[in-house]
Amino acid sequence: MNIDSRYDVTTLVLAGGKSTRMGRDKALIPIGGVPMLQLICSIAEACTDKVYIVTPWPERYQKLLTPNSKFIPEVPLPEETGNEPRTHGPLVGFMQGLAAVDTNWVLLLACDLPNLRLEILQDWISQLETIPDHKIAALVQNNQIWQPLCGFYRRRCLPELIQYIAQGGRSFQQWLRSENVEVLPLEDPEMLFNFNSAV
Ligand SMILES: Nc1nc2c(ncn2[C@@H]2O[C@H](COP(=O)(O)OP(=O)(O)OP(=O)(O)O)[C@@H](O)[C@H]2O)c(=O)[nH]1
Numbered sequence: 206m207n208i209d210s211r212y213d214v215t216t217l218v219l220a221g222g223k224s225t226r227m228g229r230d231k232a233l234i235p236i237g238g239v240p241m242l243q244l245i246c247s248i249a250e251a252c253t254d255k256v257y258i259v260t261p262w263p264e265r266y267q268k269l270l271t272p273n274s275k276f277i278p279e280v281p282l283p284e285e286t287g288n289e290p291r292t293h294g295p296l297v298g299f300m301q302g303l304a305a306v307d308t309n310w311v312l313l314l315a316c317d318l319p320n321l322r323l324e325i326l327q328d329w330i331s332q333l334e335t336i337p338d339h340k341i342a343a344l345v346q347n348n349q350i351w352q353p354l355c356g357f358y359r360r361r362c363l364p365e366l367i368q369y370i371a372q373g374g375r376s377f378q379q380w381l382r383s384e385n386v387e388v389l390p391l392e393d394p395e396m397l398f399n400f401n402s403a404v
């Protein structure tokens with residue numbers, strides 16, 4: 206891996222979902238004895254210099270914090286009323302995290318990727334410098350569907366993202382359809398397996 210690359214990438218880990226399908230907080234499910242959020246942050250710390258957890262409830266995860274990770278507390282958007290649940294989807298969480306980043310690239314990760322592999326992330330990071338300037342993201346694609354929660358975004362996509370969200374957009378797929386995205390290679394799709402229901 207190009208040793209300079211890790212310093213130009215910040216990891217944002219999204220941990221603000223309601224785990225409705227799973228029925229319990231996916232971030233806390235242990236994998237080999239380690240809560241999944243902690244596992245993801247440890248892997249992220251091994252390949253990027255800065256790691257931020259974007260969540261509306263930092264106090265819930267305080268004890269899991271790995272040495273070089275910090276919280277970005279998520280706040281409701283102005284149009285969200287006090288009666289609504291304090292969560293608004295991964296795209297808004299990503300936007301709020303991105304606003305706090307000062308590197309050119311962001312590695313965005315869900316908190317429920319039990320098969321995440323450090324060496325694959327390192328390999329991707331080492332290739333970031335070859336991605337053409339006009340591409341705002343580099344993601345795995347399966348059957349025309351982008352895998353938005355395990356891939357890279359340029360920080361400069363923030364103004365476009367703010368605009369899309371201000372217009373009411375909340376869908377990664379829809380937003381990405383209007384952007385230039387590089388396809389990331391992934392031989393084994395198992396790495397992107399995520400937990401959604403108890404099996
Ligand atoms: N920060 C933040 N993360 C979110 C939000 N909604 C979902 N996520 C995260 O996005 C990732 C993928 O979300 P899902 O797989 O849909 O998980 P979920 O929303 O908790 O589960 P469901 O309620 O079953 O959809 C997980 O890491 C979630 O924690 C949100 O509003 N804010």
Ligand SMILES: [Mg+2]
Binds near residue numbers: 222223
């Ligand atoms: Mg969800």
